[in-house]
Amino acid sequence: MTGAAVPAGGGALPPSRAPRRRRRWLRVAVTLVAAALLHRLVTRLVGTVDWAAVGAALGSLEAWVVLPLVGALLLRQVLNAVPLTRFLPGLGIARSTQNDLTANLVATLAPPPADIAVRVAMFRxxxxxxxxxxxGVTLNSVQFYVVRFAVPVLGLGLLAGHGLERRHWLVGALCALAAAVVLAGLALLLRDERLAAWVGTTAGRAVRVVRRGTDPGEWSARTVRLRAETSTGLRSGLVPSLAALTGMVLADAAILLLALRAVGVRGDDLPLTLVLGVFLLCYPLTILPLFGFGVLDALLLGWFTASGGQEVEAGVLAATVVWRVVTLLGTLALGAVALGLWRAGDRRGARAPGPAGR
Structure with missing residues (x-):
């Protein structure tokens, strides 16, 4: 296109809308490809599913199971919120958890950068x-990528006695390399002022979409200052943050393990080390939309069925459904509660006379 006049009633989209439409079609294409891959995976790895048996396994769940499942979910979310408290003085673990849950809810239901807007509003x-x-949110995300690609190494250790193949070791080695690269990038961010300036400018531009008065240049300058102020805190908080995020992944795996035992899949069929090891080795797939929904589930189902036999297939599928309901829908439900509590508290603060002090 050469910049000629656009015909009335059609032609090129405005610059701000054209990228959005391309991204929308790209998401549609990715979704269709993922759906086709999921169908093929389920067909090849699992075969025909006995849905009646799956329903029977789900029906065998007892009411008391809800308590440990919800407890593990709450532990997962609290551990996920620990790193942010290390970089934002005055933000306790309760508010950090509330901020994470609310942002996750908004990011799931609304297009970006709505989650950034709600985080900024809550901080203010x-x-x-x-x-x-x-x-702090950015640093938390980077650290999570380190953990996401590091836990397969732990998974390999747990699976050492379960007959690993060469490809499994290759996957673990590649994931370890990816984790090392991300960790090196984080260290580089702390040492390189220009990279910190770029991060600040990018974040400022994202926020300006929802807050027109935002100055990316100011965000860049403040991020550069922030790099100098938080570098010491990051060095002291890196190990506790990585430990908390690793605990978060293990809590996620514990929900799946609880679900398996609750539907009747015994340790003799799928030992604890096998369940945790397979989950951790496959965990990098959570980088896909909705935490790897579909693709990760099919791989877990195929691996567990191959290890425990066809008789555990229905129970494994039922447990996977429970795990997804708890970790996806349960997290959204907690996010709705967190958002409601914040709005109620914000309204009370607005009605309170005099300066608000918290």
Whole structure:
């Protein structure tokens, strides 16, 4: 296109809308490809599913199982919120968990950068620096990528006695390399002022979409200052943050393990080390949309069925359904509660006379 006049009633989209439409079609294409791959995986790895047996396994669940499942979910979310408290002074674990849950809900139901907007609004309502808060969110995301690609190494250790193949070791080695690269990039961010400036500018532009008065240049300058201020805190908080995020992944695996035992899949069929090891080795697939929904489930189902025999297939599928309901729908439900509590508290603060102090 050469910049000629656009015909009335059609032609090129405005610059702000054209990328959105391309991204929308790209998401549709990715979804269709993922659906086709999922169908093929389920067909080849599992075969025909006995849905009546799956229903019977789900029907065997007892009411008391809800308590440990919800407890493991709450532990998972609290551990996920620990790193942000290390980089934002004044943000306790309760508010950090509330911020994460609310952002996850908004990101699931609304297009970006709605989740950024709600995070910034929450930080402001609590009297905290949103630049420092968003920098903490970014650091948390980077650290999670380190853990996401590091836990397969732990999975390999748990699976050592279960007959691993060469390809499994290759996957573990590649994941370990990816984790090392991300960790090196994080260290580089702390040492390179230009990279910190780029991160600040990018974050400022994202926030400007929902807050027109945002100055990316100011965000860049403040992020550079922030790099100098938080580098010491990051070094001291890196190990506790990585440990908390690793615990979060293990809590996620514990939900699946609880679900398996609750539907009657015994340890003789699928030992604890096998369940945890397979989950951790496949965990990098959570990088896909909806935490790897479909693709990860099919691989877990295929591996567990191959290990425990065809008789555990229905129970494994039922447990996978329970795990997804708890970790996806349960997290959204907690996010709705967190959002409601924040809005109620924000309204009370607005009605309170005098300066709000928290």
């Amino acid at each position: 309502s609590w009297g905290l620096d949103p630049v420092l808060g968003m920098a």
